[in-house]
Amino acid sequence: MRFLYSLLLPFLCGAAAAQELSLANIPGRRTVSLNGRWNYIVDPYETGFYNYRYQERAYNDREAYWNSDVPDNRTDRKEHGWSNKYTLQVPGDWNAQQPKFLYYEGTVWYRRTFDFDPKGRGGRVFLHFGAVNYEAHVYLNGRKLGSHKGGFTPFHFEVADSALKEKGNNLVVKVDNKRSAQEVPTLNTDWWNYGGITRDVSLVLVPRSFIQDYSLQLLRGSGPVDEIGGWVRATPGSTVRIEIPELGLRQELRATGDSTAFRFRAAGLQRWSPERPKRYRVLLSNGSDRVEDQIGFRTVEVQGSSLLLNGKPLFLRGISVHEEIPQQARRAHSRADALQLLGQAKELGCNMVRLAHYPHNEHTVRAADSMGLLVWSEIPVYWTIDFNSPLVLGKAKAQLCDMVIRDRNRASVIIWSVGNETPVHPARTRFMTELVRTARALDSSRLISAALEVHMINGKHTIDDPLGAETDIVAVNEYLGWYGGLPSDARKAVWDVRYAKPLFFSETGAEALHGFHGDSLTRWSEEYQEWFYREQVAMMKRMPPQYVGISPWILNDFRSPRRNHPVYQEGWNNKGLYDQKGRKKKAFYVLKAYYEEMSRR
Numbered sequence: 057m058r059f060l061y062s063l064l065l066p067f068l069c070g071a072a073a074a075q076e077l078s079l080a081n082i083p084g085r086r087t088v089s090l091n092g093r094w095n096y097i098v099d100p101y102e103t104g105f106y107n108y109r110y111q112e113r114a115y116n117d118r119e120a121y122w123n124s125d126v127p128d129n130r131t132d133r134k135e136h137g138w139s140n141k142y143t144l145q146v147p148g149d150w151n152a153q154q155p156k157f158l159y160y161e162g163t164v165w166y167r168r169t170f171d172f173d174p175k176g177r178g179g180r181v182f183l184h185f186g187a188v189n190y191e192a193h194v195y196l197n198g199r200k201l202g203s204h205k206g207g208f209t210p211f212h213f214e215v216a217d218s219a220l221k222e223k224g225n226n227l228v229v230k231v232d233n234k235r236s237a238q239e240v241p242t243l244n245t246d247w248w249n250y251g252g253i254t255r256d257v258s259l260v261l262v263p264r265s266f267i268q269d270y271s272l273q274l275l276r277g278s279g280p281v282d283e284i285g286g287w288v289r290a291t292p293g294s295t296v297r298i299e300i301p302e303l304g305l306r307q308e309l310r311a312t313g314d315s316t317a318f319r320f321r322a323a324g325l326q327r328w329s330p331e332r333p334k335r336y337r338v339l340l341s342n343g344s345d346r347v348e349d350q351i352g353f354r355t356v357e358v359q360g361s362s363l364l365l366n367g368k369p370l371f372l373r374g375i376s377v378h379e380e381i382p383q384q385a386r387r388a389h390s391r392a393d394a395l396q397l398l399g400q401a402k403e404l405g406c407n408m409v410r411l412a413h414y415p416h417n418e419h420t421v422r423a424a425d426s427m428g429l430l431v432w433s434e435i436p437v438y439w440t441i442d443f444n445s446p447l448v449l450g451k452a453k454a455q456l457c458d459m460v461i462r463d464r465n466r467a468s469v470i471i472w473s474v475g476n477e478t479p480v481h482p483a484r485t486r487f488m489t490e491l492v493r494t495a496r497a498l499d500s501s502r503l504i505s506a507a508l509e510v511h512m513i514n515g516k517h518t519i520d521d522p523l524g525a526e527t528d529i530v531a532v533n534e535y536l537g538w539y540g541g542l543p544s545d546a547r548k549a550v551w552d553v554r555y556a557k558p559l560f561f562s563e564t565g566a567e568a569l570h571g572f573h574g575d576s577l578t579r580w581s582e583e584y585q586e587w588f589y590r591e592q593v594a595m596m597k598r599m600p601p602q603y604v605g606i607s608p609w610i611l612n613d614f615r616s617p618r619r620n621h622p623v624y625q626e627g628w629n630n631k632g633l634y635d636q637k638g639r640k641k642k643a644f645y646v647l648k649a650y651y652e653e654m655s656r657r
């Protein structure tokens with residue numbers, strides 16, 4: 057098997073894609089963190105970017121905010137400046153950091169200075185951002201390095217050696233989180249549009265000849281002895297060594313101009329599973345460079361309407377999760393945040409999380425790997441994006457590619473989702489099918505899905521979305537008893553599933569304000585939500601055998617500007633099983649009991 061990586065990637069991911077040069081495993085490399093306090097300027101009119109004729113400023117324009125804010129002399133006029141009165145923490149959204157930012161959507165300029173240790177010279181340097189929401193323009197010492205769109209995926213720019221000074225480098229980032237009909241996501245979402253440099257920033261230092269990217273997967277159906285297959289992409293001509301010391305595996309190969317394939321027989325391999333999330337230390341080196349990773353090996357596949365992990369039937373005890381710490385109403389971004397959220401899922405008895413509705417930070421998938429939680433990872437193709445636009449398709453593909461490229465060595469990730477609740481019509485189905493095929497071509501070792509909707513046809517809850525013909529798993533969101541009818545309607549619900557494939561309920565849920573009590577018929581009460589869950593669980597128990605799991609909506613209450621009830625919501629979607637302060641609601645225990653039962657089966 058030879059994966060023509062560099063040829064295939066632009067073809068699959070489109071011109072808008074993804075980085076020309078993928079850099080796998082940033083945490084496993086030599087980095088210099090640029091996290092910390094950055095200066096900022098709020099710029100709702102984008103004055104630092106456009107002149108008064110609304111043209112992008114020339115690079116040497118003195119009023120461009122990427123240029124010096126220091127007046128040349130006493131008579132000189134400068135109308136912007138960086139001040140330590142105005143600082144923001146990076147990583148972090150701006151909304152949670154100061155009250156004036158709570159609802160802000162627009163441009164904020166960030167600036168920090170840094171020194172560059174000359175010992176870092178001699179190799180290649182990349183400036184890496186874990187994510188910036190939504191659009192970033194990046195300038196170093198007055199020169200533009202590039203720009204990036206997409207609020208939840210990583211990107212980097214190479215920095216020429218000559219562009220770095222030993223003292224006082226000036227790094228400026230224009231961040232704009234304005235929503236737009238032509239972007240992914242679009243204008244309309246049910247989550248908070250947190251803006252800012254929301255994930256880690258670092259300089260990545262690599263030698264001239266280096267390991268760029270690699271993939272290692274346990275091969276499906278590899279016979280009596282497990283086999284690991286993969287490829288590595290390194291500077292052509294260098295000799296790459298791949299080692300898994302614990303398994304006594306070691307192979308050397310000569311890197312070609314493209315990716316170079318390899319295969320190992322891995323006798324005695326312990327497979328990764330939620331019960332035993334075994335990972336192996338994997339070392340890749342090529343004389344000058346050395347990258348270390350922790351990789352688990354497992355297979356995931358669909359056979360008929362069964363879902364198999366390591367060849368055995370798998371039931372997904374899931375929960376949907378937003379990347380948000382409700383206690384501080386902010387984006388989650390750190391390992392500690394990931395441990396908090398995934399720890400809550402564990403407490404609920406989950407073996408799986410649906411990371412909705414966009415790729416979460418890398419700490420989360422790495423923590424899921426070590427904690428033994430399976431992951432559904434999604435791109436924000438949500439509701440009503442412009443399905444007729446090839447440009448929008450290009451943007452969605454770029455995010456899909458960046459998601460897969462970052463996380464393809466994580467055993468926890470078993471499902472790539474290409475979107476959520478997109479309305480059925482021919483242009484949309486063409487658009488979504490293209491995404492499904494792209495995902496599959498990029499990564500044939502995982503399953504592809506999308507959260508679909510249910511349609512009422514002749515009194516039956518029908519799953520007939522034509523996209524279901526393309527996905528490996530048919531996943532649906534269903535709110536019977538919340539967005540229509542009463543929870544008890546679930547008792548007489550008849551399901552008509554038109555696909556003989558694994559069936560997954562990617563959402564179901566009801567709101568409840570923690571501490572608000574009433575009888576079970578009282579909307580917003582914990583008792584209503586509890587009743588809803590009881591009825592849903594009873595219905596799930598009657599599902600046909602193709603039913604392979606559920607990820608109810610949602611782990612925690614989360615901020616949403618769409619949720620405007622002045623008593624029960626106040627800007628929060630309260631479908632959490634935990635409330636804004638991390639307290640459990642009654643429904644938590646219903647789902648937990650169901651998961652305990654399912655884990656014994």
Ligand code: GCB
Nearest residue numbers: 246476477533563609629631
């Ligand atoms: C959905 C969406 C999710 C919403 C949820 C709700 O179907 O996929 O993003 O937040 O319903 O609470 O209505």
